[in-house]
Amino acid sequence: MAGTSQRGSGSRLTWVLVAAILVAGAVAVFGGTAPEDEGAALIHVEIGGEALWHIGSFEVTNSMVGAVLASAILLAGAWYITRRSALVPHRLQSLLELPVEWVAGIVQGSSSRWGGYVALVIGLFLTILVCNWIGLLPGVGTIGLTHTVEGHEVLVPLVRPAAADLNFTLGLAIITFVVFVWWGVRINGPGGYLKELVGEPRYMAPLMFPIHLISELSRLVSLSMRLFGNVFAGEVLLATMLALTTSALVVLPLAFVIPGVFLGLELLFGFVQAMVFALLTMTYITLAIGEHHGDAHAAEHTDGDNEHPSIERDSGSASAPA
Numbered sequence: 001m002a003g004t005s006q007r008g009s010g011s012r013l014t015w016v017l018v019a020a021i022l023v024a025g026a027v028a029v030f031g032g033t034a035p036e037d038e039g040a041a042l043i044h045v046e047i048g049g050e051a052l053w054h055i056g057s058f059e060v061t062n063s064m065v066g067a068v069l070a071s072a073i074l075l076a077g078a079w080y081i082t083r084r085s086a087l088v089p090h091r092l093q094s095l096l097e098l099p100v101e102w103v104a105g106i107v108q109g110s111s112s113r114w115g116g117y118v119a120l121v122i123g124l125f126l127t128i129l130v131c132n133w134i135g136l137l138p139g140v141g142t143i144g145l146t147h148t149v150e151g152h153e154v155l156v157p158l159v160r161p162a163a164a165d166l167n168f169t170l171g172l173a174i175i176t177f178v179v180f181v182w183w184g185v186r187i188n189g190p191g192g193y194l195k196e197l198v199g200e201p202r203y204m205a206p207l208m209f210p211i212h213l214i215s216e217l218s219r220l221v222s223l224s225m226r227l228f229g230n231v232f233a234g235e236v237l238l239a240t241m242l243a244l245t246t247s248a249l250v251v252l253p254l255a256f257v258i259p260g261v262f263l264g265l266e267l268l269f270g271f272v273q274a275m276v277f278a279l280l281t282m283t284y285i286t287l288a289i290g291e292h293h294g295d296a297h298a299a300e301h302t303d304g305d306n307e308h309p310s311i312e313r314d315s316g317s318a319s320a321p322a
Contacts, residue, residue, distance in 0.1 A: 047232065049165040050156045052145065062144070062157050063165035070130040070162060099126065103278065110286045117285050120179060124172060125278035128163060132231060132270030135161030136263055141239070163231040163273070166224065173224035176281045181216070184288035219284060223277065230273050234266045 049061030077096050085093055103125050107118045134140060137159075144157035162168040185193045197216070199208035241262050 047166070049160065049167065052156065052158065061165070062160040063162050063168060066131060066134055066140075066159050067162035067168060069159060070127060070134055073130050073134075074126055099129070106279070107282055110282050111289045113289055117179065117183070117282070120175075121278045121282050124176070124281055125274050128172070128227065128274035128277055129271060131162040131168075132274060133267065134159065135164070135231075135235065136266055136270070141235070142242075161231055161235065163227055164235050166228045169228040169231075170224040172227070172277070173220050176223055176284065177220045180219075180281070180284040180288050183285050187289055219280075223280060227273055227277055230269065234269055238262055238266060 049063035051059045051061055052065070053060050081093065081096055089097065100122055103122045104118055107114050107121050140159045140161075141157045142155070143159075144155050146153045146155055181193075184196070188196065197209055197212045198205045199212060238259070241258055245258050
């Protein structure tokens with residue numbers, strides 16, 4: 001009976017997920033407006049964030065709205081956990097705590113100082129994950145304001161995934177860069193960190209220092225461009241699939257199934273990109289800490305070897321009278 005009920009609940013959950021994907025695809029398809037004249041774009045995709053309105057000289061873009069919305073969702077989840085948490089967690093509490101505990105378990109095995117940066121890794125993972133998944137909600141990218149550009153009406157979405165804007169990903173990468181450089185300076189000291197950049201042997205410093213410096217800065221570029229490129233490519237892919245299926249609405253199964261499939265894939269890719277960014281942050285900090293631990297362990301081992309002869313002499317002198 002228990003197995004039958006579990007299979008029944010699993011099948012119901014599968015049908016619910018399938019139905020949700022199909023509904024999201026249908027809303028996304030029918031949310032777009034077909035172009036009235038030839039040459040007009042069905043869905044407009046810009047590389048950068050698009051301005052919605054201005055507050056004085058400050059420009060509010062749709063990617064900012066997506067970032068603020070993601071922050072509001074995370075703050076609401078944190079408020080719920082702090083106010084409604086129980087010793088025996090219920091389903092919603094377990095669901096909210098699951099990603100936090102899972103990422104914390106991964107970070108815990110990275111180094112002995114994991115407690116100093118686990119909050120940053122978890123925060124980056126959750127922020128990027130929610131920002132990516134917001135772009136899959138019905139209406140995001142298809143509901144917005146219309147502007148006339150070169151004689152054609154162009155839709156500017158009200159909400160856009162924040163990671164599809166290079167400004168957002170570059171900001172996260174700068175935070176990560178500053179933190180792992182700070183850990184390197186904190187553990188090795190300013191002189192030790194500069195020695196790592198200069199490298200060995202010292203007479204190769206004119207060649208090795210620029211190489212190591214470029215290597216450090218390349219982490220900043222790779223973190224920001226990898227996340228931006230993957231999320232932006234997913235946005236363009238979804239826009240293309242929506243345009244193709246909307247133009248063939250007479251084939252209803254095609255118009256429902258294909259957007260649903262790609263929305264499901266983007267659900268997975270959004271999770272993977274958030275995890276990659278968080279794990280790379282953890283890896284860079286661990287490397288800055290691990291080099292110092294290796295030197296310290298070698299020093300302790302050398303000190304221990306130097307102490308053994310005195311211990312042996314003391315034991316020998318103590319056993320001589322006997």
